[in-house]
Amino acid sequence: MFSATLIMTQNLPGSTGAPARACSLEELVVRLQKRQEGALEALIERTEKACYRLAYSILGDPELSRDALQEAYFLVYQRIGQLREPAAVKSWLYRIVNHCCHDIHRRRGKEQQTDFAEREDLQAMHASGDLAEELGDQDRIRATFARLPEIDRTAIALREVADLSYEEMSRVLNIPLGTVRSRLAKARKRFIDIYKGVSR
Amino acid sequence: MTEQLDPQFQIFSEMLDNEEALGESALSVMGKDGAVLLGLRQHLRDEAAAPSLPQGFARSTAAAIEQRLVALPTVVKGLVRLEPALRSGPLSRNGLPWTFAGTLLGLSAAAISWKAVVLFGTLTLVFGVSAGALFRRYLPHHLELPEVWHDEASTRLARLFYALPVASILITSLVGGLALARLGEISLSFQSNSTNLKVAGAAGTLIVAAWLLNAFWPVWRAYEEATRGRTLRTMMVQGLHALWIWVMSFLLLDSFDLHSGPVFLKFGWWPEWLLLGLTGLAVVATWRLSGRRAHGARRYPLTTAFRRLLAGLMIGAVPMVLTFMVFYQASLTREIIVGPQYEEMRHYVEQWQAGQKAIRPEDNGMTELEPILYAKKGSNESAARLGGAGDLLLPLSERRASPEAMEKSRREFLRELPRVEQALAKPHLSYHATRELSSETLVPNFILCRSIAQALAGLTRESQQQGDTAQALHYLSLNLRWAARIREGVLMDRMVGIAMERIALHPVETMVFDSKTSTSQLRELLSLLDETAPAPLDFRNTMFLETSMLDRGLQQMANGDFRLVTSQSGDAGTRLLALIPKSYWQSERRALLNLQLSQTANWTELGPTNMSELVNALEVMPWSLSQSLLPNLTRAESQFMLSLSMFHALRLEVALELYKREHGEYPEALKALAPDYIKEVPVDPMHPNLWKHKGGFQYLRAGEGYRLLSDSPLYETIMLKTPQSYGPDGDYSSIGQ
Numbered sequence: 001m002f003s004a005t006l007i008m009t010q011n012l013p014g015s016t017g018a019p020a021r022a023c024s025l026e027e028l029v030v031r032l033q034k035r036q037e038g039a040l041e042a043l044i045e046r047t048e049k050a051c052y053r054l055a056y057s058i059l060g061d062p063e064l065s066r067d068a069l070q071e072a073y074f075l076v077y078q079r080i081g082q083l084r085e086p087a088a089v090k091s092w093l094y095r096i097v098n099h100c101c102h103d104i105h106r107r108r109g110k111e112q113q114t115d116f117a118e119r120e121d122l123q124a125m126h127a128s129g130d131l132a133e134e135l136g137d138q139d140r141i142r143a144t145f146a147r148l149p150e151i152d153r154t155a156i157a158l159r160e161v162a163d164l165s166y167e168e169m170s171r172v173l174n175i176p177l178g179t180v181r182s183r184l185a186k187a188r189k190r191f192i193d194i195y196k197g198v199s200r
Numbered sequence: 201m202t203e204q205l206d207p208q209f210q211i212f213s214e215m216l217d218n219e220e221a222l223g224e225s226a227l228s229v230m231g232k233d234g235a236v237l238l239g240l241r242q243h244l245r246d247e248a249a250a251p252s253l254p255q256g257f258a259r260s261t262a263a264a265i266e267q268r269l270v271a272l273p274t275v276v277k278g279l280v281r282l283e284p285a286l287r288s289g290p291l292s293r294n295g296l297p298w299t300f301a302g303t304l305l306g307l308s309a310a311a312i313s314w315k316a317v318v319l320f321g322t323l324t325l326v327f328g329v330s331a332g333a334l335f336r337r338y339l340p341h342h343l344e345l346p347e348v349w350h351d352e353a354s355t356r357l358a359r360l361f362y363a364l365p366v367a368s369i370l371i372t373s374l375v376g377g378l379a380l381a382r383l384g385e386i387s388l389s390f391q392s393n394s395t396n397l398k399v400a401g402a403a404g405t406l407i408v409a410a411w412l413l414n415a416f417w418p419v420w421r422a423y424e425e426a427t428r429g430r431t432l433r434t435m436m437v438q439g440l441h442a443l444w445i446w447v448m449s450f451l452l453l454d455s456f457d458l459h460s461g462p463v464f465l466k467f468g469w470w471p472e473w474l475l476l477g478l479t480g481l482a483v484v485a486t487w488r489l490s491g492r493r494a495h496g497a498r499r500y501p502l503t504t505a506f507r508r509l510l511a512g513l514m515i516g517a518v519p520m521v522l523t524f525m526v527f528y529q530a531s532l533t534r535e536i537i538v539g540p541q542y543e544e545m546r547h548y549v550e551q552w553q554a555g556q557k558a559i560r561p562e563d564n565g566m567t568e569l570e571p572i573l574y575a576k577k578g579s580n581e582s583a584a585r586l587g588g589a590g591d592l593l594l595p596l597s598e599r600r601a602s603p604e605a606m607e608k609s610r611r612e613f614l615r616e617l618p619r620v621e622q623a624l625a626k627p628h629l630s631y632h633a634t635r636e637l638s639s640e641t642l643v644p645n646f647i648l649c650r651s652i653a654q655a656l657a658g659l660t661r662e663s664q665q666q667g668d669t670a671q672a673l674h675y676l677s678l679n680l681r682w683a684a685r686i687r688e689g690v691l692m693d694r695m696v697g698i699a700m701e702r703i704a705l706h707p708v709e710t711m712v713f714d715s716k717t718s719t720s721q722l723r724e725l726l727s728l729l730d731e732t733a734p735a736p737l738d739f740r741n742t743m744f745l746e747t748s749m750l751d752r753g754l755q756q757m758a759n760g761d762f763r764l765v766t767s768q769s770g771d772a773g774t775r776l777l778a779l780i781p782k783s784y785w786q787s788e789r790r791a792l793l794n795l796q797l798s799q800t801a802n803w804t805e806l807g808p809t810n811m812s813e814l815v816n817a818l819e820v821m822p823w824s825l826s827q828s829l830l831p832n833l834t835r836a837e838s839q840f841m842l843s844l845s846m847f848h849a850l851r852l853e854v855a856l857e858l859y860k861r862e863h864g865e866y867p868e869a870l871k872a873l874a875p876d877y878i879k880e881v882p883v884d885p886m887h888p889n890l891w892k893h894k895g896g897f898q899y900l901r902a903g904e905g906y907r908l909l910s911d912s913p914l915y916e917t918i919m920l921k922t923p924q925s926y927g928p929d930g931d932y933s934s935i936g937q
Contacts, residue, residue, distance in 0.1 A: 040262045040265065041258050041259055041261075041262040042258075044257070044258035044261050044262060048253055048257055048261075049253070052252075052253055056247070057244050057247070066253065066254075066257070069253075069261070070261050070264060070265075073261050073262075073265060074264075074265050074268060077265050077269075137239070138243060141236075141239055141240055141243045142243065142247070145240065145243075145244070156240070156244070157244065159217065160240070160244045160245065161244050161245065166217075174421075181210060181213075181214060182210060184213055184217075185209055185210040185212075185213035185214070188209075188213050188216070188237055189206070189209050191236075191237070191240060192233050192236060192237070195236055
């Protein structure tokens with residue numbers, strides 16, 4: 001049975017003795033690549049918070065974020081062999097989480113369309129200034145962020161929530177460094193523009 | 201439309217990211233917008249920190265993953281389990297090229313033959329070492345997941361982008377694999393491994409496909425990004441892949457019969473230049489499109505450049521070059537330029553064939569000798585006995601056999617010799633009498649022929665040393681007459697004949713300067729040399745037959761009759777050859793005729809001329825089959841003239857000896873010999889001038905003897921020293937070896 005082989009411990013040289021939780025992230029990756037018992041759980045424990053924050057800031061929903069994370073760790077388990085440089089695990093992991101969030105978004109196609117419709121309503125309301133009166137500062141920020149295109153939300157979330165450098169963002173999004181800079185700046189500009197509309 | 205961003209805002213955005221480093225002064229510059237964005241940052245961080253994952257999320261997620269894996273199909277489960285091991289070993293960046301090389305090498309070793317091991321082994325070893333070195337140094341240290349696309353609408357299109365590139369790789373691998381699988385049906389060397397090659401071909405297809413996909417993926421990703429949202433660029437890249445697939449499909453599936461609709465010929469040269477331009481454009485375009493975006497471009501510039509170039513060549517140049525070849529070949533050599541020579545050739549060949557057909561079997565000595573001369577190695581006892589004697593009776597090296605072995609060999613040779621004598625007693629010795637001149641013509645067993653010539657020359661020398669000049673003359677006569685008969689035919693026959701007569705002429709000087717040789721025997725020797733010497737036009741006639749034979753072969757190909765090739769390989773070979781357009785064979789045929797016939801003046805004049813310039817070098821493509829079909833004519837021509845030169849020099853020697861026996865001394869000049877001792881003083885065929893302007897041999901009296909010199913730069917073309925020296929002190933014996 002596969003489940004039996006999955007939990008089978010492989011005592012490989014250099015990896016015996018030390019419990020998985022005491023290992024560094026890179027060592028955990030190596031252990032997981034060797035399919036060692038407990039490695040997956042330890043890796044999840046080590047990374048779940050940061051990944052969850054990223055997923056939540058993209059999706060804005062705790063339930064969906066948990067789903068995204070579960071999907072992401074499944075992919076991690078399946079594709080850990082593709083990670084040839086354990087030191088690059090952070091950006092690789094964020095990339096998978098990002099991918100899973102987008103996947104969930106795609107599956108929520110109809111809801112997304114509703115979001116677009118809502119956004120159009122919102123823009124219509126900007127002119128009248130009705131919304132500004134109805135929302136507080138924090139709510140305005142949340143509402144504005146939620147109405148950003150997904151590409152902008154991802155860029156801002158990676159920078160502000162995951163606290164990634166431009167280089168790391170470049171690897172996660174698989175775009176050149178210059179594009180990271182311009183994409184982030186455009187996302188912020190759009191946020192400011194919508195926010196001003198909301199505040200007016 | 202691409203949204204334009206205010207450069208000021210971009211600076212502002214970057215300042216925000218460095219806000220902690222820049223401090224409060226930066227915040228004041230940012231103003232209200234900065235405060236809003238800092239508010240957003242704080243809000244997002246607070247919000248992300250607020251919700252938390254349930255307790256035991258890690259454990260439950262790990263358990264859920266296990267559950268999901270259990271539910272996977274067995275094959276997928278196996279792959280998931282094996283994948284890390286494969287990734288870190290044979291499929292790692294260091295292991296992949298070696299896996300590829302090793303698999304091919306292993307397949308070759310196990311399934312094919314030692315020749316294949318040498319061939320593929322060398323190639324794959326070179327590939328493995330170079331690719332391994334490159335990968336080790338430059339390949340990115342981690343592979344990444346496929347591109348994450350940014351919005352729903354572009355996702356499907358972006359995925360579609362990869363369809364044609366992947367298809368082009370798959371079809372290319374398939375073509376390569378089929379070529380490997382069918383190697384046994386085309387090449388005699390691999391014939392016995394035909395079945396195993398099919399297995400190797402199938403495995404090769406998969407391996408090459410996997411390797412190419414791995415190598416090209418990063419570049420395609422760069423293309424996808426560079427072409428996203430740009431219709432023209434997308435169409436260009438996809439169009440090139442489509443063209444590539446088209447060309448490969450053309451090779452794979454069917455023959456594209458340009459011959460039946462020579463559309464391209466109507467347009468002259470411009471399609472060729474257009475395609476050449478497109479090729480360049482494609483390479484430049486693919487280079488630029490992959491550009492800075494190519495995966496790992498910054499960190500691994502050399503690998504990236506290599507991949508970009510490879511991709512550019514593949515999707516740009518290679519299909520273009522293939523198409524270019526078809527166009528080029530179809531538009532080349534549209535007519536036979538050398539008209540008069542063609543008519544002359546046809547006339548000669550027709551007459552020759554009529555003559556051959558008129559030979560009755562009972563008049564043809566070849567009827568008895570053919571089983572010996574054209575037998576497969578080791579399959580005929582007579583051939584073995586005749587062939588075994590050569591090196592023992594006239595060793596061309598320092599090796600000497602024991603007297604017992606020589607005696608045994610001599611006995612066996614003499615037992616078989618009457619068959620040769622009997623065959624030569626008949627008026628004809630023609631292989632072509634019963635067969636049409638065609639590309640299926642066989643050549644006699646060269647080793648056997650040379651060996652028989654050696655044995656007869658050895659017997660001639662022995663008889664002369666024993667004082668039996670009559671017997672020596674008999675053996676010499678046999679040897680020369682046989683060589684003269686053998687050389688009638690195509691070029692290979694001629695070359696075998698030339699080799700035989702060189703060996704046969706070895707003992708002639710010994711006979712000439714031996715006082716035991718009587719005057720009448722000298723006259724007999726002179727007439728034998730006259731009778732068996734080749735005529736100056738013989739070489740041209742041989743080349744007419746050779747040209748006609750190759751022409752007929754190419755005509756067969758053009759008509760779809762691939763008997764020559766497929767007689768060994770069956771129907772599959774025919775199908776493979778049928779993929780080549782008929783116009784290609786027609787074109788090759790015309791190219792061959794033009795090339796060969798432009799040399800006719802050379803063969804007629806037996807000297808360097810400018811007539812070969814009749815055919816522009818561009819008339820034949822560099823990779824033309826005709827080029828490879830053409831034998832080394834310069835060398836063959838020089839060999840022929842050397843042979844003729846030896847005959848003439850030896851004729852002069854006999855005449856000089858006759859003169860000396862009558863006058864007591866050698867003449868002061870060669871012209872004293874004609875017409876009493878020799879019909880006319882011959883020119884030296886090796887002289888570099890045209891036939892009508894050739895000089896004679898240099899005749900130098902030295903004391904009571906003389907030296908007859910043949911001085912010519914043509915000796916260098918056949919790697920012999922110049923001048924060659926004949927006469928009592930001369931030494932030409934090395935020529936025969």
